[in-house]
Amino acid sequence: MRFAFTDDQLAFRDAVRDLLTRECPPGVVRAAWSNADGRSGGAWKALGEMGALGVMVAEEHGGLGLTELDAVLLAEEAGRAALPDPFVEHTLAGAPLVATEEAASGAVTVTAASGRDLVPWADSADVLVVGGVVVERGTAAVDPRPAVDGARRLAAVEVAGAPPLRTLDPTERDLTADRLALGYAAQLVGLAARMLDTTVAYVSERRQFGVPIGSFQALKHHLADSRIALEFAAPLVYRAAYSLAHRDPDAPVHVSMAKAQASDAAELVARHALQCHGAIGYSDEHDLHMWMKRAWALAAAGGDASWHRERVARAIL
Amino acid sequence: MDLTWSPAEEAFRVEVRAWLEANVPAEPLPSGDTREGFARHLEWERRLFDARWSVVSWPEAYGGREASLWEWLIFEEEYYRAGAPQRVTQNGIFLLAPTLFEFGTPAQQDRFLRPMASGEETWCQGWSEPDAGSDLAGISSRAVRDDEAGGWRLRGQKTWTTRGAFCTHLFGLFRTDPEAQRHRGLTYFLVPLDTPGVTVRGFGRLDGDEGFAEVFFDDAFVPDEMVLGGVGEGWSVAMATTGSERGLTLRSPGRFLATAERLAALYAERGAGASDPGLRHAVAQARIDAEAYALQTLSTVTRIAEGERPGAESSLTKVFWSELDVRLHDTARRLLGPDSALDGPWTKGWQFALSGPIYAGTNEIQRNVIAERVLGLPRK
Numbered sequence: 239m240r241f242a243f244t245d246d247q248l249a250f251r252d253a254v255r256d257l258l259t260r261e262c263p264p265g266v267v268r269a270a271w272s273n274a275d276g277r278s279g280g281a282w283k284a285l286g287e288m289g290a291l292g293v294m295v296a297e298e299h300g301g302l303g304l305t306e307l308d309a310v311l312l313a314e315e316a317g318r319a320a321l322p323d324p325f326v327e328h329t330l331a332g333a334p335l336v337a338t339e340e341a342a343s344g345a346v347t348v349t350a351a352s353g354r355d356l357v358p359w360a361d362s363a364d365v366l367v368v369g370g371v372v373v374e375r376g377t378a379a380v381d382p383r384p385a386v387d388g389a390r391r392l393a394a395v396e397v398a399g400a401p402p403l404r405t406l407d408p409t410e411r412d413l414t415a416d417r418l419a420l421g422y423a424a425q426l427v428g429l430a431a432r433m434l435d436t437t438v439a440y441v442s443e444r445r446q447f448g449v450p451i452g453s454f455q456a457l458k459h460h461l462a463d464s465r466i467a468l469e470f471a472a473p474l475v476y477r478a479a480y481s482l483a484h485r486d487p488d489a490p491v492h493v494s495m496a497k498a499q500a501s502d503a504a505e506l507v508a509r510h511a512l513q514c515h516g517a518i519g520y521s522d523e524h525d526l527h528m529w530m531k532r533a534w535a536l537a538a539a540g541g542d543a544s545w546h547r548e549r550v551a552r553a554i555l
Numbered sequence: 556m557d558l559t560w561s562p563a564e565e566a567f568r569v570e571v572r573a574w575l576e577a578n579v580p581a582e583p584l585p586s587g588d589t590r591e592g593f594a595r596h597l598e599w600e601r602r603l604f605d606a607r608w609s610v611v612s613w614p615e616a617y618g619g620r621e622a623s624l625w626e627w628l629i630f631e632e633e634y635y636r637a638g639a640p641q642r643v644t645q646n647g648i649f650l651l652a653p654t655l656f657e658f659g660t661p662a663q664q665d666r667f668l669r670p671m672a673s674g675e676e677t678w679c680q681g682w683s684e685p686d687a688g689s690d691l692a693g694i695s696s697r698a699v700r701d702d703e704a705g706g707w708r709l710r711g712q713k714t715w716t717t718r719g720a721f722c723t724h725l726f727g728l729f730r731t732d733p734e735a736q737r738h739r740g741l742t743y744f745l746v747p748l749d750t751p752g753v754t755v756r757g758f759g760r761l762d763g764d765e766g767f768a769e770v771f772f773d774d775a776f777v778p779d780e781m782v783l784g785g786v787g788e789g790w791s792v793a794m795a796t797t798g799s800e801r802g803l804t805l806r807s808p809g810r811f812l813a814t815a816e817r818l819a820a821l822y823a824e825r826g827a828g829a830s831d832p833g834l835r836h837a838v839a840q841a842r843i844d845a846e847a848y849a850l851q852t853l854s855t856v857t858r859i860a861e862g863e864r865p866g867a868e869s870s871l872t873k874v875f876w877s878e879l880d881v882r883l884h885d886t887a888r889r890l891l892g893p894d895s896a897l898d899g900p901w902t903k904g905w906q907f908a909l910s911g912p913i914y915a916g917t918n919e920i921q922r923n924v925i926a927e928r929v930l931g932l933p934r935k
Contacts, residue, residue, distance in 0.1 A: 239557060239558065239559065239560060239561075239564070239625055239853065239857075240556060240557045240857055241556060241558065241850065241853035241854045241856075241857045242556060242854065242858070242861075244556075307556060434930075438930050438931065441932065442931075442932060442933060450933045452926075452932040452933050453932065453934065453935050455919075455923065458922060458923060458925075458927070459919070459922045459926070461930055461932065462874075462921075462922035462925035462926045462929075462930070463922070465871065465925055465929060465930060466871050466874055466875055466925070469851060469868075469871045470847040470851055470875055471847070473847060473850035473851045473854055474843070474846065474847050474850060476556070477558065477846075477850050480556050480558055495842075495843045495847075498840070499843055499847060544836065547836045547839045547840060548835075548836065548839070550839040550842060550843060551835050551836060551838065551839035554819050554838075554839065554842055555819055555822055555823065555826070555835065555838065555839070
């Protein structure tokens with residue numbers, strides 16, 4: 239028994255964190271709200287060069303041939319940076335199915351969606367995994383919709399007339415949906431950790447009544463509750479990654495536990511972060527809203543907390 | 556990451572399970588927080604001890620098996636799954652013993668550990684006083700030096716002492732230096748409750764059981780060898796115990812996993828008739844939280860096994876398990892509907908769960924600790 243990541247896994251995470259600190263500062267997220275494709279550009283390219291986008295692509299197709307357990311911490315970092323790119327959709331879900339060198343390097347961007355989800359970054363991706371088929375974006379009907387998170391663009395996609403590059407069998411469909419849910423759960427943990435860090439820094443600086451507002455017990459308790467929520471969400475996410483990587487028959491239930499808990503935790507942390515920032519957090523000139531809106535989007539994506547709790551209920555009751 | 560048990564650990568589980576299946580009383584014992592129930596529980600503790608299950612992680616010399624923390628987790632999981640009796644010896648075994656192992660002299664360890672493991676001597680905690688609860692450093696009970704007799708004379712009052720009316724010994728904090736402020740000048744004493752000058756009065760808890768006591772000290776004499784750690788070192792010695800109480804040792808994950816499973820069984824019985832459709836998800840969420848707690852513990856034990864020492868993070872754990880316990884039992888009450896007005900295991904458990912956010916440092920204090928020592932927010 240050892241419930242911890244290996245040194246290699248942690249080193250890979252640290253490298254991705256450093257890269258995203260450099261290539262995806264808040265200004266890049268903000269720019270994606272109004273640029274042409276809603277993407278980071280540089281960060282995606284750099285992640286591809288590092289091999290992070292092909293973690294789960296087999297080695298014979300130019301990937302690293304690793305598992306969900308190696309990808310989960312990278313997804314967390316993508317969340318922490320609010321990366322405006324389909325990292326989870328590509329790295330955990332789409333690229334392993336497409337399995338080409340171009341997908342492994344990110345030269346070809348694959349996006350994916352499950353259930354009734356709108357498809358994120360559909361208009362800028364090259365390949366779409368939607369409704370159980372893999373199709374070229376140019377062959378599908380892509381209908382952009384206005385999204386609350388302007389750096390995670392959404393579209394309704396119709397694949398009825400598109401020639402499938404391949405059709406997923408039911409096992410692949412379910413696995414892809416679970417991988418998306420796991421990736422979103424990991425991103426939510428990263429987003430929440432970032433919002434908590436930012437808020438701790440802000441309330442330690444901001445002074446009212448002659449003292450830092452972080453010395454007030456009411457705020458301390460909001461932030462303690464945020465920290466507790468994260469402490470008891472992250473282990474479920476890591477366990478789900480392990481179970482998927484080992485093809486544990488309980489993996490789908492473990493994914494649901496992770497996604498339900500991470501969604502609720504991120505929503506809670508976002509609420510407390512906004513409240514503790516006060517009016518400045520309510521301004522779109524401050525960065526907090528970009529993280530908060532990403533958290534809302536991902537809490538609802540890949541099955542929301544209720545959907546996943548219901549899947550747990552079906553398994554245990 | 557490896558979430559499997561070794562063959563030796565699996566064998567340990569099989570052995571624990573087999574012994575519990577053969578030995579756990581078929582009928583639940585009367586509450587260990589009553590005089591009669593306490594005595595019955597001590598008989599059970601003696602059976603555990605005789606089979607070397609009462610203190611699995613201790614050295615063999617004191618009645619243990621030198622089990623690893625992993626094996627301890629397995630034991631606890633099986634113990635609660637089997638519905639075995641509450642551990643009325645836990646305040647000694649889980650709170651005092653870690654402190655004795657760390658700060659006790661060899662003579663103290665030899666004198667106290669084995670009778671503690673067998674239940675022959677039972678320990679209660681003497682920290683809180685009528686005017687010092689959350690503000691523990693504000694205690695005023697004193698220990699006055701008696702050079703001639705070679706020891707200390709205790710004066711003052713302790714209260715909220717769990718099972719104090721039934722225990723044989725008390726461990727507690729007393730002020731040895733009346734000039735010193737707050738955390739300084741405190742000393743940790745081990746006190747036999749039959750010492751002349753000690754008076755114990757039991758009183759009822761929320762559920763009516765005589766689980767509480769107040770303890771009066773009227774110049775009660777204790778010799779020097781009953782000081783644990785140094786004179787004036789009581790605060791740091793006591794804090795080592797708080798770490799155990801808040802963190803791992805008192806509330807093992809097995810307890811909540813077992814309760815979450817019983818809750819699912821209650822739902823199977825009662826869910827169809829429940830007035831609130833949200834209860835189905837409350838039961839599922841209870842299971843998710845119990846597993847989250849178990850996994851978080853695995854992560855902590857991994858860190859301990861690799862040489863780290865848990866610190867203020869134990870406050871995160873204390874808030875989570877105590878509030879989880881309340882939610883588990885509250886969900887059961889709502890499933891029971893009008894029957895929740897009846898006395899029974901769930902309603903008894905509910906009343907006990909409500910003590911969790913209060914004892915071992917209220918959850919408000921814990922949240923302050925999390926904010927200041929884990930997150931680094933300013934104290935003032």
